[in-house]
Amino acid sequence: MEFLSDIASLINSTLRISTPLVFAAMAGIFAERSGVIDFSLEGKMLMAAFVAAVGSYYLGNPWLGLLLAIIVCVCLSMLHGFASVTHKGDQVVSCVAINILIIGLTTALAAAWFGQAGLTPTLNEDQRFLEIHLPFADALRDIPVIGTLYSDILSGHYVFVYLAYLSVPLVFWIVFKTSFGLRLRAVGENPSAVDTAGINVFTMRYKALAINGVLIAFAGAHLSTAVNANFFREMSAGRGYLALAAMIFGKWHPKTALIACLLFGFTDALQIRLQGVELPAIGEIPVQLIQALPYILTVVLLAGFVGKAIAPNAIGQPYIKER
Amino acid sequence: MSNIVVDKSKVPWWVSNVIVPLVNLTLALLVSGLFVFIAGENPIEAVKLIIYGSFGYIQGFAYTLYYTTNFIFTGLAFAVAFHCRLFNIGGEGQAYIGGLGVFLVAINLSFLPVPIVWLLAIFGAFLFGAAWAYIPAYLQSKRGSHVVITTIMFNFIASSLMIFLLVDVIRDTNQMAPHTVKLPEEIWLPSFEAFSGILGIKIRYSPLNLTFLLAIASLFFVWFLVWKTKWGYEMRAVGYNTQAAIYAGISPHKNIIIAMCISGGLAGLLGVNEILGVSHKIQAGFPAGYGFTGIAVALMGRNHPIGILPAAFLFGILYQGGSEVTFEMPNITRYMFVAVQGLIILFSGALENLFRPQIESFFVRRLNREVNA
Numbered sequence: 001m002e003f004l005s006d007i008a009s010l011i012n013s014t015l016r017i018s019t020p021l022v023f024a025a026m027a028g029i030f031a032e033r034s035g036v037i038d039f040s041l042e043g044k045m046l047m048a049a050f051v052a053a054v055g056s057y058y059l060g061n062p063w064l065g066l067l068l069a070i071i072v073c074v075c076l077s078m079l080h081g082f083a084s085v086t087h088k089g090d091q092v093v094s095c096v097a098i099n100i101l102i103i104g105l106t107t108a109l110a111a112a113w114f115g116q117a118g119l120t121p122t123l124n125e126d127q128r129f130l131e132i133h134l135p136f137a138d139a140l141r142d143i144p145v146i147g148t149l150y151s152d153i154l155s156g157h158y159v160f161v162y163l164a165y166l167s168v169p170l171v172f173w174i175v176f177k178t179s180f181g182l183r184l185r186a187v188g189e190n191p192s193a194v195d196t197a198g199i200n201v202f203t204m205r206y207k208a209l210a211i212n213g214v215l216i217a218f219a220g221a222h223l224s225t226a227v228n229a230n231f232f233r234e235m236s237a238g239r240g241y242l243a244l245a246a247m248i249f250g251k252w253h254p255k256t257a258l259i260a261c262l263l264f265g266f267t268d269a270l271q272i273r274l275q276g277v278e279l280p281a282i283g284e285i286p287v288q289l290i291q292a293l294p295y296i297l298t299v300v301l302l303a304g305f306v307g308k309a310i311a312p313n314a315i316g317q318p319y320i321k322e323r
Numbered sequence: 324m325s326n327i328v329v330d331k332s333k334v335p336w337w338v339s340n341v342i343v344p345l346v347n348l349t350l351a352l353l354v355s356g357l358f359v360f361i362a363g364e365n366p367i368e369a370v371k372l373i374i375y376g377s378f379g380y381i382q383g384f385a386y387t388l389y390y391t392t393n394f395i396f397t398g399l400a401f402a403v404a405f406h407c408r409l410f411n412i413g414g415e416g417q418a419y420i421g422g423l424g425v426f427l428v429a430i431n432l433s434f435l436p437v438p439i440v441w442l443l444a445i446f447g448a449f450l451f452g453a454a455w456a457y458i459p460a461y462l463q464s465k466r467g468s469h470v471v472i473t474t475i476m477f478n479f480i481a482s483s484l485m486i487f488l489l490v491d492v493i494r495d496t497n498q499m500a501p502h503t504v505k506l507p508e509e510i511w512l513p514s515f516e517a518f519s520g521i522l523g524i525k526i527r528y529s530p531l532n533l534t535f536l537l538a539i540a541s542l543f544f545v546w547f548l549v550w551k552t553k554w555g556y557e558m559r560a561v562g563y564n565t566q567a568a569i570y571a572g573i574s575p576h577k578n579i580i581i582a583m584c585i586s587g588g589l590a591g592l593l594g595v596n597e598i599l600g601v602s603h604k605i606q607a608g609f610p611a612g613y614g615f616t617g618i619a620v621a622l623m624g625r626n627h628p629i630g631i632l633p634a635a636f637l638f639g640i641l642y643q644g645g646s647e648v649t650f651e652m653p654n655i656t657r658y659m660f661v662a663v664q665g666l667i668i669l670f671s672g673a674l675e676n677l678f679r680p681q682i683e684s685f686f687v688r689r690l691n692r693e694v695n696a
Contacts, residue, residue, distance in 0.1 A: 039471055083669065084673065087673075087676050088676065089676060091673075092471060093668065093672035094669065094673030096471075096618055097665050097668035097669035097673050098665070099665070100618070100661060100665035100668060101662050101664075101665025101666060101668075101669060103658070103661055103665075104658045104664065104665055107661070108358070108655070108656055108658040108661070109362060111654075112361075112362035112655070112656070113362075118658065238475065238476075241472050241475050241476065248469070248472075288483040288484070289483065289487065292479065292483035295479040295480050295483075296480060298472065299458075299462070302469070302472060302473060303466045
């Protein structure tokens with residue numbers, strides 16, 4: 001039973017750790033399917049974490065914090081669109097600019113407003129999201145298998161965890177089963193054909209970026225108002241890039257991206273468990289190596305042991321309408 | 324005579340290469356001022372402090388040039404790769420590993436005569452930095468893994484690796500903090516203090532050292548390499564149009580690898596300044612964001628050595644003047660200047676065409692009037 005509960009808690013933390021990655025990967029799918037590269041997921045996630053934490057602190061309600069984070073992230077996405085869609089600036093440069101700007105701005109403002117070296121004040125129970133215990137979770141706990149599955153794995157997560165996994169079929173439906181999704185994919189593959197069909201390429205890309213902003217805000221709010229009770233400097237710790245790698249590994253498809261996100265989440269959950277553990281024959285693995293595992297995994301996955309990833313055809317190219 | 328029309332190609336070169344970048348820079352600094360205001364301080368006072376801190380006294384000015392040295396290296400690093408359309412945002416990690424190269428060479432070969440140790444240490448920095456850039460370059464070229472993600476991951480990995488080495492392998496065991504022993508004093512690069520004595524100026528301490536001249540030499544090196552050699556031409560061809568380059572018999576793989584390795588090597592030279600010149604030991608996290616600043620420097624300098632020199636100097640002013648600001652204004656931390664970098668990248672990189680059409684057509688109209696007058 002010891003072993004079983006270990007596995008259960010490992011799966012539990014995998015689900016929790018993967019959550020921001022799932023949101024970010026879904027956000028990335030919208031942007032990149034429309035033909036706009038989005039490395040700025042990292043920066044937007046960090047900004048969302050900051051805004052959500054500050055918003056909840058002042059407004060006393062985490063949902064209002066989340067709402068503010070959504071507004072700010074959509075604005076950042078629009079900035080990215082303004083630079084790279086309207087003004088045809090380099091998309092990667094625009095993303096790098098946003099990421100560096102946000103790293104600086106969030107920490108600088110946190111220090112200026114709260115004076116604690118880039119920390120925001122700790123949120124109390126009313127100001128943050130709490131774990132949701134599903135009905136009958138306690139009653140069912142002692143039933144073998146079902147109890148573990150329901151009470152230890154499914155129950156007791158933050159609202160974002162459930163939302164993240166619900167967003168995957170929703171994104172799949174939007175991207176692959178609606179006419180909006182068809183247009184979205186077409187804009188990323190062959191914008192001039194879409195333009196010929198009378199659809200505005202720029203509007204489509206802006207719409208895709210707006211959805212991208214909404215989704216990424218959830219990832220940030222999860223970090224600062226659910227898992228943690230405050231914002232701290234560079235708390236996104238490369239998750240935006242991991243999610244992007246997961247999305248590429250998942251070939252710009254929600255289902256396979258989800259699997260890649262879970263793989264990252266599992267590696268991270270495992271690395272926390274492995275710290276300080278003596279492994280048979282190898283001995284204790286240096287903690288720095290274990291901490292670097294998700295990053296090494298990203299490089300390995302991107303190197304593509306399952307074939308080369310094929311990006312949307314028009315990705316990274318600003319659309320220039322012929323006159 | 325009013326039918327004579329001057330087209331855009333007649334716009335003088337200094338409009339697009341001087342006026343437009345200056346307008347973009349001004350915009351970035353105006354928005355930065357707004358952020359300073361939001362943080363609760365007076366932007367005009369901040370500007371005064373920056374100017375005093377970076378020019379007001381000789382020691383401050385020496386610090387400005389010391390930062391300039393670092394930014395020349397990382398700016399050139401980004402620029403070289405960018406000419407091959409590669410976004411090397413891994414300058415941070417390459418500089419970190421480059422520092423390891425300097426240190427290992429210097430500590431193991433310190434018995435050799437001094438200028439030779441220096442040359443070998445510089446070579447070590449370049450080699451280690453280049454090696455760290457080689458893997459992302461290889462993966463980009465052969466496997467199509469995007470160099471932005473891999474270089475960022477390599478920053479994280481470099482950081483973990485260096486902390487591991489500093490804690491468990493090369494730590495100065497007499498100290499608790501994660502740093503190495505100091506290099507023997509004979510092989511330290513001469514600093515500005517020594518020269519200032521000859522010039523008749525007395526200063527207590529200055530981090531400015533001989534590496535500044537290496538940075539200036541690197542500017543010439545990159546200019547020559549990129550614009551005056553066959554390889555530089557090939558590399559720019561790959562960056563500009565890969566298909567056309569392949570058709571012309573140029574190998575993208577070879578050029579991607581060389582561009583990234585030179586880029587990583589240049590970033591690695593930061594280690595010469597920091598370790599052989601200033602701290603004489605490896606400290607945890609010594610690249611301190613210089614690698615990222617290099618992106619802003621390169622984009623502001625339009626990826627040309629002639630532009631990178633003033634851009635690096637400007638960032639030197641911002642860094643040194645900025646530390647004066649953080650000292651005097653409690654609400655401003657050094658992260659405010661990270662945000663300023665982001666704004667400069669945004670306005671002089673991504674939004675560089677924001678006002679270009681308006682500015683150019685202004686000059687076109689003026690030229691038209693002159694012609695028709």
